[in-house]
Amino acid sequence: MTINDFFDLERWLSPEERQIRDAVRQFVEAEVRPHAGRWWQEGRFPSELIGPLGELGVFGPTLPEEYGGAGVSGVAYGLMMQELERGDSGLRSFASVQSGLSMYAIYRYGSERQKAEYLPRMARGEVIGCFGLTEPDAGSDPGAMRTVAHKVAGGYRLHGAKRWITNGNLAQVAVIWAKDDEGVVRGFLVPTNAPGFSAREIHTKASMRMSVTSELYLDQVEVGEEAVLPGAHGLSAPLSCLTQARFGIAFGTVGAALDCLEEALEYAKTRIAFGRPIAATQLVQERVVDMLSRVVAMQLRALQLGRLYDQGALHYPQVSLAKRDNARAALEVARMARELLGGNGISVDYAAMRHLANLETVDTYEGTYEIHTLIVGRALTGENAF
Amino acid sequence: MKQVPDTATLIRLQPGAKQIETQGIKWVINPYDEFALEEGLRLKERWGGEVVLVALGPARVEEAIRQGLAMGADRAVHVLTNDAVELDVWLVAQALARVCREEGYDLILTGKQAVDDDQAQVGPLVAVALGLPQVTVVVQLAIDAESRRLRAERELEGAIEVVEAPLPAVVTAQRGLNEPRYPTLPNIMKAKRKEVRTVAWESLGLEAAPLVRIESLSLPPARPAAKILTGDPEEAARELARLLREEAHVI
Numbered sequence: 001m002t003i004n005d006f007f008d009l010e011r012w013l014s015p016e017e018r019q020i021r022d023a024v025r026q027f028v029e030a031e032v033r034p035h036a037g038r039w040w041q042e043g044r045f046p047s048e049l050i051g052p053l054g055e056l057g058v059f060g061p062t063l064p065e066e067y068g069g070a071g072v073s074g075v076a077y078g079l080m081m082q083e084l085e086r087g088d089s090g091l092r093s094f095a096s097v098q099s100g101l102s103m104y105a106i107y108r109y110g111s112e113r114q115k116a117e118y119l120p121r122m123a124r125g126e127v128i129g130c131f132g133l134t135e136p137d138a139g140s141d142p143g144a145m146r147t148v149a150h151k152v153a154g155g156y157r158l159h160g161a162k163r164w165i166t167n168g169n170l171a172q173v174a175v176i177w178a179k180d181d182e183g184v185v186r187g188f189l190v191p192t193n194a195p196g197f198s199a200r201e202i203h204t205k206a207s208m209r210m211s212v213t214s215e216l217y218l219d220q221v222e223v224g225e226e227a228v229l230p231g232a233h234g235l236s237a238p239l240s241c242l243t244q245a246r247f248g249i250a251f252g253t254v255g256a257a258l259d260c261l262e263e264a265l266e267y268a269k270t271r272i273a274f275g276r277p278i279a280a281t282q283l284v285q286e287r288v289v290d291m292l293s294r295v296v297a298m299q300l301r302a303l304q305l306g307r308l309y310d311q312g313a314l315h316y317p318q319v320s321l322a323k324r325d326n327a328r329a330a331l332e333v334a335r336m337a338r339e340l341l342g343g344n345g346i347s348v349d350y351a352a353m354r355h356l357a358n359l360e361t362v363d364t365y366e367g368t369y370e371i372h373t374l375i376v377g378r379a380l381t382g383e384n385a386f
Numbered sequence: 387m388k389q390v391p392d393t394a395t396l397i398r399l400q401p402g403a404k405q406i407e408t409q410g411i412k413w414v415i416n417p418y419d420e421f422a423l424e425e426g427l428r429l430k431e432r433w434g435g436e437v438v439l440v441a442l443g444p445a446r447v448e449e450a451i452r453q454g455l456a457m458g459a460d461r462a463v464h465v466l467t468n469d470a471v472e473l474d475v476w477l478v479a480q481a482l483a484r485v486c487r488e489e490g491y492d493l494i495l496t497g498k499q500a501v502d503d504d505q506a507q508v509g510p511l512v513a514v515a516l517g518l519p520q521v522t523v524v525v526q527l528a529i530d531a532e533s534r535r536l537r538a539e540r541e542l543e544g545a546i547e548v549v550e551a552p553l554p555a556v557v558t559a560q561r562g563l564n565e566p567r568y569p570t571l572p573n574i575m576k577a578k579r580k581e582v583r584t585v586a587w588e589s590l591g592l593e594a595a596p597l598v599r600i601e602s603l604s605l606p607p608a609r610p611a612a613k614i615l616t617g618d619p620e621e622a623a624r625e626l627a628r629l630l631r632e633e634a635h636v637i
Contacts, residue, residue: 001410015449016574019456023569057571070575080571 003265004258006296009303013075020061020076024083027056032087036210037348040088043209047170049091054125058084058095060103067107067115068123074309078251078302086255089358090211096252097166098122100245102129105175108240109187109231118173118189130171130192132162132216133238139164140371141386142177143235147218149178149186155224156180158188161217164365168199168214175229176218177238187229187237196221207357243316246366247309250322251302253330253362254295256355260330260337261291263351267341284340291336294329301326317379324372331359387419387441389450390502397605404600415450418497420457421559424566425527426495427458433531435492436460440485442478443467448582455577456569462580463489467587474596479511481590486516491554493536498523498558506558513556520556521549525563529553 001008010018031049039046053059062077063069077099085092103122106114106129121127138144147160158178168174174190174197190197196219201212231237265288268279278284301322308314334356338345345352363369378384391397391411398407415423426437439454439462441447451462463485467473486494494513499506506522513520525546526539540547541560569577613629615622630637 002412015452016578018449019453019569019574020571023456023571023574027568055570056568057574061571065572070572072571072575 003262003292005299006292007299009299012303013079014073017073017076017079020072021079021083024056024058024080025086027052028083028087028091032091036088036351037354040090040209040354041348043203043205045090045094045170045210045212050125050128053095054123057123058099059125060099060107060119060123062099063103063107063119063123068120073306074247075303075306078248078306078309081248081252082255082258082302084255085252086259088210089252089256089355089362090208092248092252092255093166093208093211094170096245096248097131098125098129100248101131101241102171102173102175104244105131105187105229105232105238105241106189109229109237110189111226111230113226114189114229127172128167128170130165130167130174130214130216131238131241132165132168132174132176133242134162134164136161136163136215140368142238143185145177145179145185147176147178149180149188151181152222155222155227156188158190158218158221158223161215163215164202165199165214165216167212168216169201169212171199174216176216178218184233185235185238187232188223188227189229190218190221190223190227194221194223205361207361209357242366243319246319246323247305247314249362249366250305250319250326253326253359254298254302256359256362257291257295257298257330257333260334260352260355261288261295264288264291264337264340267344267350271342278340287336287340291333294333298326298329315379317376320367320372320375323367324369324376327359327363328369331356331363334359387423387439387450387454387496388416388500388502388508389413389441389443389447390416390500393417393501399603399605402602404603406603413446413450415453416497416500416502418499418501418559418561420497420566421561421563422495422497422557423454423457423459424564425557425559426493427567428564429493429529430458433529438463438489440482440489441465442481444469451582452574452577453569455580455582456574457567458573460580462582464582464584465587465590466584471587472596472599474598475505475507475511476597477592477594479508480515480592481587482508483512483515484590484592485585486512492534493529493553494518494556496556496558498560509556509558516556518554518556519551520558521551522558523560524557525560527557527563 057070058080060069061072064071081092084095103119106118118127122129133142135145149156149158158176160178171192174192176188176190177185180186198217199214201214205213268284268288269277271278305318305322334352337352338356341350341352344350348354374385392414395411400407430437437459439451439459441451442465444467447464451464455462465481465485496509510520510522521538523541524538525541528537534553535550536553536555537550538557540549615625
C-alpha cells in the first residue's frame, strides 16, 4: 500500500511490465526530472534525449521485432507513457506522436516497403514523425479539412495547412491527411524536406512548453505514388490512430497526477505553519485524500483499458471515456497540488504548476473533453449529437 | 548478486522476530552488485566471454535475476533457498563458491557489501572457499587478458591504493567503479528467453550448522527531539556553542 499504488495493482502486472515501467522511471528520474523545470521555462525540447529514448525502447514498443519494436503488451506501453508523463506531458506527447500516431499509421496502413523503410529507423529515433490531421479551421471536426491531394501523373499534389502539430519542426517525415479528388481522406508520407513543405514552430504556448508544436504549410507539394498509405481510405483511418494515442494518454495522465500527489504530500509533511506540519490539519488531509481518490480511479481505468487492449476486446468509446475522465482528473489533481503548495506552487521549481499548465493541453488535444462526451453519449443513447 | 529491500523501505519488526517483516517490501538488486554486474558487462564488451549471474535466495529473487539479465547478463544460476534453512555468510559463500566451481570463471565480481545486513563478508569468503586472491572496495579495474592479471584501485580512508593480482580473482565493487546502465526494453524482452538454472539448496549437501546465528533483532531507539534555540541571535549563538561543546562534545 504505497502512495504510488494504493490499491496494489502491481500484483496484477507481469514481471516484464514492472521491469519496463521501472526502467523508464529510472531513466526519467535521472535524465529528465532534474532539468524539467528549466527546459519547460526555456521552451526547449531536449532533442539530445531522442537517441537514448530510442535505445531505451519507447518508440513503437508494441510493434513486432522485425519493425524495430519489442512486442510488449499494451499495459507495458501504457506504463511507459505513465512514467514519461511523470517527467513531463510534453515528453510523453513526443513519444505518443512518434509511436501511437506516426508509427502506428505506417504499421497499420502502410505498404510492406513503407514499413521496412521507416519503422526500424523511427524505433531507434533516427527518423522522427509527425501527424498532420488538425487544421486551423478543422479541429474537433476533422472531416471539414481543406487540405487536398490532387491526382497528377505519377502521384499527387498536396495543398493546404495543418496546425497544432506536435513534433512538426523535429520531423523528417509527416503523415499528412488530405482529401483526394473524390473527397475521400487519404494518408501520405511526406518528407519534410520536399519542395513546398514548410513548418513554423508555435512559440506562444503557455502550456506544453517542453514540446515542439508547429504549423505545417503544404504549397503544391508533389509526392509519388509510393508516398500514399495504401490501406487508408476515409476518416476512420486517422481516427483509429487517435484511438492509439488516446490510450497512451489515459495512462500518461496517471503519471502527471502521481507526480503532483507525491510532491503535494511531501510538501504537506515538511511545510510548517502554526507550529506543525500542514499535513496535521484536517483541511490538508482532506485535500490529499481527494487527490489520492482521483489517482486510484485513474489507475483502475487505465489498467483495465490496457487489459482489454491486450485481449483485443477494446472498444473506442471505452478509450474515449478513459481519456476524457483521466485527463480531467489529472487536471484537478494538479490544481489541488498547486493550491496546496501555496505561493511556492506557482514556481517551476516545483512540478505542480508545470503539470497543471500542460494538462490544460492534454484535456483538449486528441479529442476535447466535450468531443469524448459526445462519442460516449452516442454509444450510450444511439443518437448522434455531433 | 543479492536481492535486498529498497533503501527507502520502512523496516518493520514483529516482537521477538529474528527476521524483518517482508510483507510489502519493494525488492531491488543490491546497488553494489549492480556496479559489479555493470563492470562484468563492460569487460565482456571489451574482451568477449560470458557473464553468468549467480544469486541465492527464495523464489522472489527471480525478479532481480530477470533484471540482471535485462541489463545484459547472458544467463543465470539461482540457488533456491526456503525459509526453513538457517543461513550465515559462510554457508552462503560456500554455496556460491560451489556454483562458481561448476560454472568455471576467469573473474568473480560482486558488490563490496549488501545494503541490507552490511556484512561485507560474502565476496571475501567466496575467495577463501575457492582459494583465490581477493581485491575489495574497488573503484577502478583494468584487466590485462594476455598476462592474465588485474590492476585495481581500492578506496581507502583518504587515499587510493593500487594493487595487482593474477586471475582468476574475486573483486568487490565500490560506488564510483562505473555508472550502471538502464535495462532497455528490447533487453527486458530478451531476458525472458534467457536461461535461469535453478539449483535447490538441499541438492548442494551443505548440511553444516551456521557458525553465526542471529540472536535478536531490534529497531534503533527513536531519535530524541531536536532542540530549537530561539530569541536574540547573539544569545542563541552563545548557547549553541555551549551545547556543542558541553553536550555534543564536538568543539
